Amino acid sequence: MKARQIDTEVARLEALRQYQILDTEPEEAYDNLAQLAALICETPISLVNFIDENRQWFKAKVGLDVSEMPRSVGLSYLCQERCNVVVVPDTLADEELANNLVVTGYPYIRFYAGVPLISPKGDILGTLCVIDQVPRQLSHKQVEALVALSRLVIDQLELRRHITEVSQITEKLNFPDITERRKTAEALRESEERWQLALHGNNDGIWDWNLKTNEVFFSTRWQEMLGYKDHEVSNGWDEWIQRIHPDERDSVLQAFQDHFAKKTPFYVFSYRVQCQDGSYKWILDRGQGLWDALGDIVRMVGSYTDITDRKQVEEELKRQNLRSQLFAEITLKIRESLQIDEILQTTVTEVQKLLQADRVLIFQLWPDGSGTVVQEAVLPGWPVILGKNLLDICFKEEYLERYRRGRVSAIEDIEVADIHPCHREFLHQFAIRANLVVPILVRDSIWGLLLAHQCAAPRQWNNFETELLQQLGNQIGIALSQAQLLEKETQQSQELARSNTELEQFAYIASHDLQEPLRMVTSYLQLLERRYKNQLDANADQFITYAVDGANRMQTLINDLLNYSRVSSRGQPFIPVDCSVVLEQAIANLQIAIADSRAVVTYDTLPEVMADATQLTQVFQNLIANAIKFCRHQQPRVHIGVGSGEWGVGSGEQRSRGAGGDEGAGGDEGAGEATVTSPSSPSSPSSPSSPSSPSSPSSPTQNEYLFWVCDNGIGLESQYAERIFIIFQRLHGRDKYPGTGIGLAICKKIIERHGGRIWVESKPGQGSTFYFTIPDRALKQW
Structure with a gap:
């Protein structure tokens, strides 16, 4: 130092x-x-x-x-x-x-x-x-x-x-x-x-309580805070206690006793105290006791802080939070279920708690001006009017029109309010002293009313309460409107499903009933052709040929219609299916077409999915057959691939099937032995392989397999990509490409039954790739 x-x-x-x-x-x-x-x-x-x-x-x-x-x-x-x-x-x-x-x-x-x-x-x-x-x-x-x-x-x-x-x-x-x-x-x-400077600088009220004399000293600031003058405030403890709000008086006294007994190191309590004008202020009261040598409390010194503004802010925040919670709860119920009874019950129950009203109800109006109380929350001791049909003879058409325009009615005291005597009498029977009414509108039409009642005494309704009921009335109107739309959509869906069922049944019955007469017509036409060919003139032979051809095409059409109608009504339960086995069966069914066209069909190792094996075979068969049919002046090449999860090429071996159907190395003519190679990257349409990532918005999710059938055929314009899946829709005449126009519609219906989607990506002269999805989560669901 x-x-x-x-x-x-x-x-x-x-x-x-x-x-x-x-x-x-x-x-x-x-x-x-x-x-x-x-x-x-x-x-x-x-x-x-x-x-x-x-x-x-x-x-x-x-x-x-x-x-x-x-x-x-x-x-x-x-x-x-x-x-x-x-x-x-x-x-x-x-x-x-x-x-x-x-x-x-x-x-x-x-x-x-x-x-x-x-x-x-x-x-x-x-x-x-x-x-x-x-x-x-x-x-x-x-x-x-x-x-x-x-x-x-x-x-x-x-x-x-x-x-x-x-x-x-x-x-x-x-x-x-x-x-x-x-x-x-x-x-x-x-x-x-x-x-005194310390007291004024603190901006608090100071008190000093002598417990021996039971006298209390109050600082000037304390008196100013409550609006009292010196001669209006005595130093008596009893008068001080009487100024405390009755609801908190016992709690304050208990807090003092706890501090006297040294259960708490300080006396701290917030409560309401009466001002000179009769109103109440919230104060934070803090104090510290002094004990004598014998351990007896002899004196307390403390201070008051006016926290009225803070309390008002806290109460407003509390109301806002409760209102937000109520709106969130009702909005959630609207989004989840649209259970109107539950929404209305939650509304009246929570509003009654939030506003501390004696009764809250929802009143549904009828065209004649009467109405029914459909939901109610009421405190014990007041009349219950739930379910009652009511008619206020004073409730004329002009009142309904005002509510339809958004009118809000707030009556603080019906005894002095400017209302018709008969309306006052109507309210008396339900012990109503004050009420707040807002309309419930559904698309500009009045559906009913949301009401809050005070029965025990008059009540002044503030802006918060009015806005709360208005906003809830709007939410209820939205819920009712959406429920009506949902009910209408449900009815339309049920009607559409019924109509589709009837159409499928009709198609099945009609096509089935047509089979026998058509078979008979075909048989006799073929008999005429065998017995009388070259015995009649040239015109007769041509007519018989036309008739036989038409009967055969009618037979094909009826069979296709039967297949289409059976997709939903005759489908088999979903079971684990090895897609590679299914594809092998489809290729076997097409051996003649493959051999005649010298087509080369290659495919990846395919997964196991939950599916209808017969219908899935039909999908592969129809898509491969179309790929072979719509291939002009060149050897058809078709590749079947698969991906799953995030976009990627399917794993496993890639197989090639030549026209002969045997496994070996396929030559230029397509009639060779099939060969086994590793999966290759996407190649040109003339040599189809696994395609690149699809540009379609219908790309697969992580819960589904994506299959594709890629060819080197004639392709099509993009504007026809959806049309080709509609029944009977054809892009070419029968003289160029045969068929009924039902094959792709059947594929679409089968894939949708499996919970998937199907679409095509193509350009004229550059081949086509047909995509379809099958959910892999089906393995867990079935």
Whole structure:
């Protein structure tokens, strides 16, 4: 320590000893200042701390069990070093302070605020500090109040020094010293002024309760806060208690008793207190008791803070949260199920709780002006009107029109409201004293009313309540409208399903009944052709040929219609199916067509799926047959591939089937032995392989297999990509490409029955790729 610092420390210690304060008994004045500091700063610990050579000695303390600590321990050195106010919001945020013994150990300081106690001569005698075990901040007014309280501590020290000096002089001279007495009086006056400054700077009301006399001192700020004048406030405890709102009075008294019994270190409670004009304000009341040597409570000092604005904000936020929760719940019910009864019941129940109304109901109107109470939430003791059909003879057509235009009716007291007497009489029978009514509109037509009733007393409806009911009325209207649309769509879907079933049944019966007469016509025509060919003239032979051809085409058409109608009505249950086996069967069924066209059919190793094996065979067979049929002036090449999950080429071997049907190496003519190769990358349409990623928006998801049949045929324009899947739709005449125009429609119907989709990507002269999907999740579902 440098010489100047040593000299300063010696002078400081000498100044401290002159006040003769160390190791003295507790004094009420200092205790009050410590308690007031804790109350103002809302901390559990406060200290009036004097620092001598080796220790910190606590003249007054709140919330601390020890009376002194070593000087080397603690945070008071910060005030000495800086000679100013020190506020540490969180000691753990400072690496140096985090290792201090009072941070790592008792009293586990996380927050510290200290003001140096500076004598009139500039010596730092100690600190007035507040401490908490959790991080926190102080407002500017709290810091100012703490500084003002530190000056009161110095005033008490000066007063003590003056009294001591006067006593010493009086003892020596044996007569009163008028000058010293004047100095003492002046010091007392300055102390009182600083005390009042602390009270006003805090902007709180201060009270001091003497439990022995049961008298309570209230500061001027406390009286101003509630609108009382001095002569309107007595110092009696009983009158004070009577100003507390009846709903909270018992709880406040219990909080006092808990503190008296030392169950709580502080008395802290928020409640409503009556103002001079009869209204109520919310206050935060804090206090600290003083006990005598026998352990009896003798005094309490505390403060009031007006928290009315804060409470109003909290209540508004609470209402907004409840309203948001209610809207979210109703919106969720609308999205999930559109169960109107459940939506309406939730509405009346939650609105009754939120508004604390005696009754909330939903009234459905009928064209004649009457209506029915379809939902109700009512408190016990009031008439229940759920399910009743009601008719208010005063409820004329003009009222309905006003509600249809969005009118809201809010009656605070029906006894004095400007309403028709017969309407007042109508409301009396249901014990209604005040009501709030909003319309429920469905597409500009009035469906009903949402009503809130107050039965016990008149009620003033505020904007929040009115807006709440209006918004809920709109939500109910939306739900009703969507429910009506859903019901209409359901009826249409049911009607469409019934119609489709009837059409399928008709197609099956009609085609089945046509089989026998057509078979007979065909047989006789063929008999005529065999017996009389070349015996009649050329025209007759041509006519017979036309008739036989037409009968054969009719037979094919009827068979195709039967197949189409049987997709849904005669389908087999889904079972695990090896697609490679299914494809082999389809190729076997097409051996003649493959051989005649010298077609080369290649395919990947295909997966197992849940499917109708017969129908899946038909899909592959129809698509391969089309690929062979619509290939002009070149050898048909067809490839069947598969992918799953994210887009990718199917794994496994790639097989090739030549015209002969035997496995071997396929030559240029397509009539060779089939060959086994690895899956190749996409190639040109003339040599189809696995296609590139489809550009169609119907790309596969991770829960389905994507199959494709790629050819090198004539292709088609993009505008016909959807038309070809419609029954009887053909792009070419029968003289160029035979067929009934039902094959792709059957494929589409089969794939949709399996829960998949089918589409085509093609360009004229560049071949086509037909895609279809089969869900792989079906393996888990069936």
